[in-house]
Structure formats: C-alpha cells, structure tokens
Amino acid sequence: MAAGTGVFAEILDGDEVYKYYHDGEWKKAASGKSVAIINPTTRKTQYRVQACSQEEVNKVMESAKSAQKAWAKTPLWKRAELLHKAAAILKEHKFPIAECLVKEIAKPAKDAVTEVVRSGDLVSYTAEEGVRILGEGKFLMSDSFPGNERTKYCLTSKIPLGVVLAIPPFNYPVNLAVSKIGPALIAGNSLVLKPPTQGAVSCLHMVHCFHLAGFPKGLINCVTGKGSEIGDFLTMHPGVNCISFTGGDTGIAISKKAGMIPLQMELGGKDACIVLEDADLDLVAANIIKGGFSYSGQRCTAIKVVLAMESVADSLVEKVKARVAKLRIGPPEDDCDITPVVTESSANFIEGLVMDAKEKGATFCQEYKREGNLIWPLLLDNVRPDMRIAWEEPFGPVLPVIRINSVEEGIHHCNASNFGLQGCVFTKDINKAMLISDAMETGTVQINSAPARGPDHFPFQGLKDSGIGSQGITNSINMMIKVKTTVINLPSPSYTMGGSSHTSKL
Numbered sequence: 001m002a003a004g005t006g007v008f009a010e011i012l013d014g015d016e017v018y019k020y021y022h023d024g025e026w027k028k029a030a031s032g033k034s035v036a037i038i039n040p041t042t043r044k045t046q047y048r049v050q051a052c053s054q055e056e057v058n059k060v061m062e063s064a065k066s067a068q069k070a071w072a073k074t075p076l077w078k079r080a081e082l083l084h085k086a087a088a089i090l091k092e093h094k095f096p097i098a099e100c101l102v103k104e105i106a107k108p109a110k111d112a113v114t115e116v117v118r119s120g121d122l123v124s125y126t127a128e129e130g131v132r133i134l135g136e137g138k139f140l141m142s143d144s145f146p147g148n149e150r151t152k153y154c155l156t157s158k159i160p161l162g163v164v165l166a167i168p169p170f171n172y173p174v175n176l177a178v179s180k181i182g183p184a185l186i187a188g189n190s191l192v193l194k195p196p197t198q199g200a201v202s203c204l205h206m207v208h209c210f211h212l213a214g215f216p217k218g219l220i221n222c223v224t225g226k227g228s229e230i231g232d233f234l235t236m237h238p239g240v241n242c243i244s245f246t247g248g249d250t251g252i253a254i255s256k257k258a259g260m261i262p263l264q265m266e267l268g269g270k271d272a273c274i275v276l277e278d279a280d281l282d283l284v285a286a287n288i289i290k291g292g293f294s295y296s297g298q299r300c301t302a303i304k305v306v307l308a309m310e311s312v313a314d315s316l317v318e319k320v321k322a323r324v325a326k327l328r329i330g331p332p333e334d335d336c337d338i339t340p341v342v343t344e345s346s347a348n349f350i351e352g353l354v355m356d357a358k359e360k361g362a363t364f365c366q367e368y369k370r371e372g373n374l375i376w377p378l379l380l381d382n383v384r385p386d387m388r389i390a391w392e393e394p395f396g397p398v399l400p401v402i403r404i405n406s407v408e409e410g411i412h413h414c415n416a417s418n419f420g421l422q423g424c425v426f427t428k429d430i431n432k433a434m435l436i437s438d439a440m441e442t443g444t445v446q447i448n449s450a451p452a453r454g455p456d457h458f459p460f461q462g463l464k465d466s467g468i469g470s471q472g473i474t475n476s477i478n479m480m481i482k483v484k485t486t487v488i489n490l491p492s493p494s495y496t497m498g499g500s501s502h503t504s505k506l
C-alpha cells in the first residue's frame with residue numbers, strides 16, 4: 001500500500017493536500033492555505049500540508065483540554081491497551097510510513113522502515129512501563145522526621161499535567177513524536193503535536209494509526225504549518241501544560257518564552273570521540289563511520305568531532321578513509337549510505353563550514369563534492385580550534401579530526417563546547433575510560449562505541465545548551481506527571497507492634 005492510499009486515503013484532501021487532525025477528524029484549514037514539503041532528493045514539491053491558523057490552534061487546544069479530563073479517568077490498563085493497539089497498527093503500516101520518510105527527509109529506505117518499527121516497539125514498551133510505574137505510589141510516615149510522632153500517613157500518587165505540546169525535529173519525525181506521545185498519553189495527558197515541516201506527512205500517517213486504534217476524540221491532535229509561523233503561538237499558548245521539544249537552538253528560544261510549565265528539551269550536540277593510544281583502531285574506524293556518517297550525519301548523537309591522540313591519528317585516518325571510500329552515495333530509495341541532506345539551506349550551511357575549514361588550512365581526505373542537496377562524505381584532518389567546524393554542528397556528512405597530545409587536551413576541547421549531549425571514548429583501559437567519562441561534561445558517555453540515544457528506554461539527556469531534563473521512556477513518563485500527596489492525620493500516634501502483639505492489647 002502506498003502513502004495516502006487505503007486506510008490512509010481519508011487523511012488526504014483529494015490527491016492534493018494532507019489534512020490536519022482535530023477532535024478525532026481530519027480537516028482542511030479554513031484559509032485554504034498550504035505548506036509545501038520539498039523532496040530533498042528531487043528538490044521538487046513532494047507533498048503539501050495544511051497551514052493551520054491561530055484560530056485553528058485555539059480550537060485544538062480547547063478540544064485537547066476537555067478530552068484530557070475524561071482520559072484522566074480512564075483506567076491505566078485501558079490506556080495501555082489502546083497504546084498497544086496503536087503500536088501494532090503502526091508496525092502493520094510500516095511501509096507507507098517509511099515511504100513518506102524516504103520522500104520527505106531522504107532517510108535511506110531500510111532505516112526508514114526501522115524507524116517505524118522502533119517507534120511501535122517504543123509505544124508498546126511505554127504502555128508496559130506506564131502500567132508498572134504509574135500504578136505505584138509512596139507511603140510515608142511522619143515519625144521518620146525528627147520531632148514527629150506517627151500521626152500522619154502521607155500517600156503520594158502520580159497525576160497528569162494536562163495538555164502536552166510535542167514538537168519533534170525532522171530527522172526522526174515518527175520516532176521522536178511517539179517518544180513524546182506515548183508517555184504523555186499513558187500518564188493521562190492529552191496531546192497536541194506540531195510536526196516538523198519536513199516529516200509532517202510521515203507524522204500524519206503515524207497519527208492516523210492512533211486514530212485507527214480508537215483513542216477518544218480530541219485526545220490526540222496534530223496541527224501543521226511552519227514553525228516560524230505558528231510555533232510561538234503554540235509554545236506560548238495558555239492552554240499548554242508541558243512542552244516536549246526536540247530540535248535545534250529554537251528550543252533555547254522556546255525555553256525563554258514559555259510559561260511556568262515543565263519543559264523537556266533535547267537540543268543540538270557536538271559529540272566528541274576521544275581516541276587513546278591503546279584503542280582498537282578498527283573498532284574506532286567502524287564506529288566513526290557508523291557514528292559520523294549514518295543518515296548523512298543528521299543525528300543529534302552523531303560523532304561530530306574526532307579527538308585522536310597524535311601517535312595513532314595517521315593510522316586511524318587511513319582506516320577511516322578506506323571505509324569512507326566504500327560508502328554508497330545516492331538516493332534514499334536505493335538505500336544508499338549517504339543521501340541528500342534535508343534542505344538546500346542545510347546543504348549551504350554545511351558548505352560554509354567546509355569552505356571555512358579550507359581557507360584555514362584543514363587537510364581534505366577526500367575531494368569536496370556536492371550535487372544539489374547531496375554532499376559526498378568528507379573527513380577533514382588537522383582541524384584546529386580556530387575553524388568553525390571544530391565547534392559547530394554541520395548536521396551533514398562532514399567530520400573533523402583534531403589531533404591531540406594528551407587526554408586532558410581532548411577533555412578540554414569537549415568541555416569547551418557549549419553543547420553537552422553525548423561523547424565517546426575508545427581505550428582498552430576501563431579505569432582510564434571511567435575517569436574520562438566522569439570528566440566529560442555530557443549527558444552520556446559511551447565507552448568503546450559511538451554515541452546513540454537508543455535503546456529507547458535508556459535515559460537520554462543533554463547538559464548545557466543540549467537540553468533540559470531527561471528523556472528515555474521512564475524519564476519521559478515521570479516528566480509528564482506531577483506528584484500529588486494526600487495526608488491522613490490521626491488523632492493520636494499509632495504504631496504497629498509486629499508479630500508478637502495481640503488485638504486484645506489495643
């Protein structure tokens with residue numbers, strides 16, 4: 001089945017514009033305006049989505065608010081049951097959704113299918129985890145705090161926040177949307193999703209899977225339109241009780257404008273790969289290829305700078321060069337390793353970083369080559385700190401190597417970054433690895449492997465400009481609830497006597 005056909009036909013207006021989702025129905029924007037989604041490979045309009053207005057956003061917020069009230073009263077096991085159903089429907093329709101990912105964001109075909117399957121698994125795991133952790137509360141007794149008798153019993157439970165606004169980025173539009181939707185729903189919240197423009201149609205298909213699963217009307221809503229046009233209106237909307245955002249610097253701006261509500265932010269990264277003298281260089285080279293070049297470097301967790309000890313740098317660079325030469329470059333439909341980057345402006349930005357490095361004398365391990373949005377993989381050796389590529393994230397298939405003379409120099413470079421998402425260290429000495437891990441100011445350090453967010457139940461967080469809060473299934477559920485306490489006050493202290501007591505002693 002192709003995208004926009006079969007069960008997905010109702011989300012498309014004729015064969016023209018994809019509809020937005022409000023109150024359990026697929027709708028057209030009243031203005032008749034739409035936003036074009038450009039295929040990164042052909043650079044032609046592939047799809048169109050509705051340009052929702054502020055008035056439409058207001059209506060969506062109202063529906064989300066009232067649907068949440070009923071959803072909060074829905075038993076946990078029923079919420080979980082619906083999530084499991086949505087997960088199964090999502091996986092059943094992996095091919096049409098993957099097709100959208102290929103056309104909208106040039107994700108290699110196999111990776112696109114993997115993203116959808118991973119998303120289904122994430123939703124199922126979320127349902128199971130939610131049932132486990134949301135059904136549990138705490139019971140505290142007052143006499144554990146000095147000066148108190150046992151006269152107060154404190155019961156804690158986990159209550160929903162209300163309406164969660166979810167804003168995922170283009171690079172994992174389905175997976176990073178469900179990583180917000182699943183936790184929000186299992187915790188009893190309603191959801192307003194604003195998909196990225198590139199990736200919106202994949203998101204709309206995914207939302208339809210939740211629709212087919214039979215969630216109540218108004219509980220899940222999806223408004224489309226350019227972030228630059230409706231983004232501020234959404235994030236500053238008084239109806240929003242929590243924002244979960246993944247993307248770039250936009251997140252920093254949102255955190256300054258949003259009201260007094262919980263924020264979950266996963267932003268950019270400049271993940272460093274520190275290579276010590278004793279590292280297994282074949283393992284490092286394989287991980288640099290996987291970490292630096294998969295999805296053409298468009299992952300927040302991509303290796304974005306290699307910090308290699310001078311004594312092994314020549315040998316490492318040769319090994320990486322040999323592997324770069326084997327990468328397949330071309331269209332995502334052919335499942336190439338390197339595919340066009342998401343937009344022309346992104347390609348131009350990457351090219352700017354490459355030209356800056358060229359002017360300042362970096363060693364080009366391959367010739368720089370670009371056709372449209374397709375940029376050939378490029379390893380830049382002998383990069384120095386005065387080059388932009390040493391600090392900025394290209395979000396493309398260009399990887400700088402900085403040669404270091406001590407571990408301290410590597411750690412210093414890593415920590416001088418304004419980002420602090422992940423990092424990795426390669427060495428056979430676990431003691432050194434642990435010391436380096438502790439010294440790196442990043443949310444996660446991988447020892448002897450490239451950075452990665454997954455598996456999706458692992459905690460995932462960035463320090464500094466890389467984020468606020470922590471993701472991962474359990475952390476996201478906990479972030480989308482508030483703790484409520486009820487205290488039972490007894491007229492006099494009451495202690496249990498244990499096994500030897502008799503009721504007659506009361």
Ligand SMILES: NC(=O)C1=CN([C@@H]2O[C@H](COP(=O)(O)OP(=O)(O)OC[C@H]3O[C@@H](n4cnc5c(N)ncnc54)[C@H](OP(=O)(O)O)[C@@H]3O)[C@@H](O)[C@H]2O)C=CC1
Binds near residue numbers: 168197227249393
């Ligand atoms: N830490 C992490 O987990 C990840 C971080 N990133 C980072 O994101 C960047 C690339 O992703 P990209 O999608 O381009 O990031 P952006 O920050 O440009 O966009 C992310 C999302 O925000 C929306 N948006 C844009 N403007 C606003 C606004 N004013 N208010 C609210 N929402 C808005 C976008 O919509 P629209 O598309 O319509 O503009 C999109 O849905 C890189 O810097 C990368 O490092 C990416 C993925 C994961």
Ligand SMILES: O=C(O)[C@H](O)COP(=O)(O)O
Binds near residue numbers: 171300302454
């Ligand atoms: O948005 C990203 O880039 C992802 O969070 C990275 O996920 P991954 O490390 O599992 O590819």
